[in-house]
Amino acid sequence: MQTNYAQRHLRFGWWSLLLFATLGLTLETLHGLKVRAYLDVSNETRRLMWTLAHAHGTLLGLVHVAFGLTLKSAALVPSALNVRAISSALIAASVLLPGGFFLGGIAFYGGDPGLGVLLVPFGAMSLIAAVFMIARAT
């Protein structure tokens, strides 16, 4: 079962990396083309939110890869490991954290992001829960 989860997170991680690296490339292109909807001072909140989406998505992709490799190396204590819960929490974090930041940057109110940012704390809690469970099993 651990092998299945390992494969699942390796796949998820690498696809996630591809997605958020592409987002990074897109943001760089917006910089390169000096797109005002992204770079104007009045869009500072959008720039921050989307940069955070890119950063969190990419790093979480790496976390998935690391988790997949950890599962493969069987370095975890099986009795303390609830792989299904960890897997769900990690995937939830990968969707909610960057997704919340991204949505928060689409429509925003001055220095306040859009309501999509409400997803972020749930994503953060999922991530912390997953990391806690992994830490306990090491």
Next chain:
Amino acid sequence: MRRLAGVRNREMRGVAAALALVAAAALAAAIARERVEREGTVTDRPAQAARDGYESSSACRACHPSEYASWHASFHRTMTQIASPETVAASFDNVSVSDVVGEFMRLEIRGQQLWAEFDDPDRVGAGVGVGVSAGAGVGPRVARIRRRVVMTTGSHNQQIYWYATGNSRVLGQLPAIWLTADRRWIPRRAAVMRPPGPPHAETGAWNGICVACHTTDGRPRLDAPFGSRPIADQIADTTSAEFGIACEACHGPGGDHARANARPLRRYWLHFTGRADPTIVRPDRLDPRRSSQVCGQCHSFWEFADAASERRANSFGLPYRPGDDLTATRLVVQPTVNLESAAMKALLADDPAFVRDTFWSDGMVRATGREYNGLIDSPCFRKATDPKRTLSCFSCHTMHEDAGDARPLEEWRDDQLAATARDNSACLQCHDRGTERAAPQERAAPQHVADVDVARAFQARDPSTHTHHRADSSGSVCYNCHMPYTTYGLLKTIRSHQISSPSVKETLETGRMNACNLCHVDQTLAWTAEAINKWYGRPAPPLAPDDESVAASLVTLLKGDAGQRAIVAQSLGWAPAQRASGTSWMAPYLALLLDDPYDAVRYIALRSLITLPGFETFQFDFVAPPQTRATLRVRALQTWRDARASSSRRVDAALLFNPDGTFNAPTVDRLMRERNTRRVVYRE
């Protein structure tokens, strides 16, 4: 093994938690310490101390990044700065400045500190005679002082430097100021419209006067109001919430607002309901009269209602807060309305020439920076009954660049005009609708007749039916006819902010050039009177012979007072005037002004002269000694004469030329003998 691992994990968590706590404490201490180090230890200059609900702009930045950025780029922010190598526009790196009265002023940088050595301004005035101009070694020797330069004022047009006098927080002003556009030093007196005379010290002026408007919540805190005792005998504990004109100068104290909106739910509730936040003032949401008062608190001539108000302001700062009724705590000077008030009488007893120097005789303000005085006497404000059609500062200006404005902030900040107010759109906000909202009895009023005329013209997309100028010409720009350049300050003229229509009668009565003759500088008043009569049906007033036969600009240039001469001098360098009137005849008149007794007039004349063909590289130092100036004036005339053969020069009698191209010297001499030589001192 599991137990050992558990212990290790608990230890690790404890260490991590301890590290996080230490880091947080260090960060908090660093933030708190930075403020204390910067301002808390300062004793020799005014200090920034936010109190009574003020927070400073740094509290606004997180929630209002766009507004913060446009304010940060503005000249409002840089109006007052702490002097450092980064904030001074001039170089202080071992520089000797000769453009001062007396000995050279020497400047140097020591680390992050700026120092200056110069003749003590508080002792120079008594020893130096009238007419002594800049240059090393001129005038008797006076005490030299070496002081640390601690503050700056301005950055857009000029930058003024203030030094710590050593007497509490009292500041003195360096004897030379930096002209930003020309990148040069000039003696302080040359920067303002004042007659020739000895330099005057400005010691204590920052604490007593500048602090009110060049900072946010400024408090002089002199031990007696400024001017009531010699400044050397006074002690100042001057403070302000923030240097420069910051967020809270226009929005009011922001402490309650910042605290209330630390709660995200409240913020989002306000975002979604669009309701006004009662914890802060939004000037653009105020009634037009109150919103304009926010600007008017500084952009106006005003006086304390009584001595008690002045004493209170000295201790606690001015009581006005954005949203208040400005007139409840101050007397805004309106010569046509309150000249007889007790406060005005007291003001005039102190400075009898104040009204005459700063207002035209019909009450229109003639000094820059007091646009509110012009606004409140404008018909678009005074006669307006509908708040949606009432002129306010925000009809044209915006303190934060519009989201759709493509101009870079560096360009926008020059006039802070809204994107929709850079052309005729500004006026068409109201004047494209005629009188459909006016009451029947109002429709017959002259302003509404004109309104219909304007509305028809612009609705038909043919402004020329109203302006009688080509639609694409500068004569069809509303501003040019209704807001001409008749206000002076900071070595230039700016548009009058009292909306008016060109009137020969007003020119005759007040001496203020009308918009027609400021562009058609080659035409007489009679020509203008005839055009206005023909186009708008206003009868031509009786005219003096000179007004019939001599270009109005030249009558004013030769006969007018220093303020009037400055206005004409700038007009001769104005591109639309040059296009409308030609330039081949202008040089001798501008050359004449190169020897004007007023530094400011000479400066403007030179600036206009070098816009003329053949004078682009003409070198002239407007603060040079009189004999040098006279020599250069002759050279300017020679340059003009040399160019005579190569160009088709106008020899109109109205321009005081004889048919053979020579000057009509008798008339020029006569008009100059009739010149208004009264002393003109602008409060700039």
